[in-house]
Amino acid sequence: PGIKRAAHQAPADSYLFYQAHGTRPFIDRAEGIWMHGQDGKTYMDAASGAMVCNVGHSNPRVLKAMREQMERATFAYRLQFQSEAAEGLAAEIVDLMPAGLDRVFFVSGGSEAVESCLKFARQYMIATGQGTRYKVISRHPSYHGSTLGALAVTGYTPLSAPFDPMMRPMPKIATPRHYLDGGTEDEDAYALRHADMLEEAILREGPDTVMAFIVEPVGGASTGAVVPGAPYHARIREICDKYGILLIHDEVMTGVGRTGAFLASEHWKVVPDLIAMSKGFAAGYAPLGAMIAPSRMVAKVLDAGGYAHGHTYAGNPIACAAGRAVVREVVERDLSANARIMGARQMAGLRALKEEFPFIGDVRGLGLLQAVEFVADRETMRVLPPELNAAARLVEIAYEKGLIVYFRRTRGGQSGDHIMVTPPLTITDKEVDTLLERLRDSLVALRK
Ligand code: PMP
Secondary structure, eight states, X not given: OOOOOOTTBOOTTOSOOOOOOOOOBOEEEEEBTEEEETTSOEEEETTHHHHTOTTOBTOHHHHHHHHHHHHHOSOOOTTTOOOHHXXXXXXXXXXXXXXXXXXXXXXXXXXXXXXXXXXXXXXXXXXXXXXXXXXXXXXXXXXXOSSHXXXXXXXXXXXXXXXGGGSOOOOXXXXXXXXXXXXXXXXXXXXXXXXXXXXXXXXXXXXGGEEEEEEOSSOOTTTTSOOOOHHHHHXXXXXXXXXXXXXXXXXXXXXXXXXXXXXXXXXXXXXXXXXXXXXXXXXXXXXXXXXXXXXXXHHHHHHTTOOOOOOTTTXXXXXXXXXXXXXXXXXXXXXXXXXXXXXXXXXXXXXXXXXXXXXXXXXXXXXXXXXXXXXXXXXXXXXXXXXXXXXXXXXXXXXXXXXXXXXXXXXXXXTOSEEEEOOOTTOOHHHHHHHHHHHHHHHHHHHO
């Protein structure tokens, strides 16, 4: 009430209801890293939406592929027809996977991809005579999706607690966050101590009840691009093998070049048993996700009566055509390499900003999955109380300055206080510099 809204802005009585994020401009059009609002302003998309638009907006190759597919067939139900789009994309994806991960199950998003992994893991356990195993250990904080299964393994109680009576909450271990804990202990030793918590949790729960461990190879928005290194991931793999537990990598955010490799796990040469992918997969052009599994596991599940899971839109030809063009764009233009090079340039800029602004406690990340952590006090890494959340204020200021950065509204302070700086992988050096200038302007305004 009392707030005048321009005609181009969402009216107070919009029929949509999303989380309260204030009033946002209507989108007019977007290309590359730029988004034009109907308010006449141009915004730099330094969030890639929500770490989605890896190949930039209005990418001509993707649009062409979608247009061509649309003119042939927009929908063909997967149990009635095969589609070249789905078969072709699956073949290209398998080529990019570690050896052995050679079967693809398409879905329409990240939560569905995680859900597919959880249900597949359970059916694999039953098929192999290990029906007592059903627990999935995960980390806290973490984010694996909003459906009830994915939420049960999500380590973020403000989101999951209301639903605990409707699902079976799963055991959690701490996500290593070196920057929070004084940062004096050797980083690898610190991370290894955290990896060993997995073994403790397995023993505590009873190894014959534990089915899988699910992990984001680089932490997403809930932790702000936390990167435990090679020793951590290798130790996790070792522990899973020791107890016959499946290792599920949630590469929904990290996959398709985002961290400077097609899969983040390539940085550490650790091969999981199952992979969940989405977001950058069809890069915002269409809803697409996938579970990747080894054929030796798939065979067991199919032989035991089939994989009892699926969604109507799975393998949608338009989504798969988009995904295929995106994957080719990432591979042929080597956008993973660009993510490494531009990521290094951006990180150097963020480090300089940390020097300049004492309320930046940490900058971190891998490739173009980066975060800036705000603190009230660098010594203790204490963050401001949630109502003073610096990230939330910075996001609004940056909007004014024509810069879009990502943040997750933190509830109860479990997720710290950070923004994600995750532009499309197509970003150029000049655009990185503009991004850093606009971010600096925003930080100056935040300091006032
Ligand atoms: N896993 C991870 C790591 C994610 O970042 C997300 C989305 N932020 C999801 C799963 C859920 O994906 P979606 O929102 O597409 O369901």
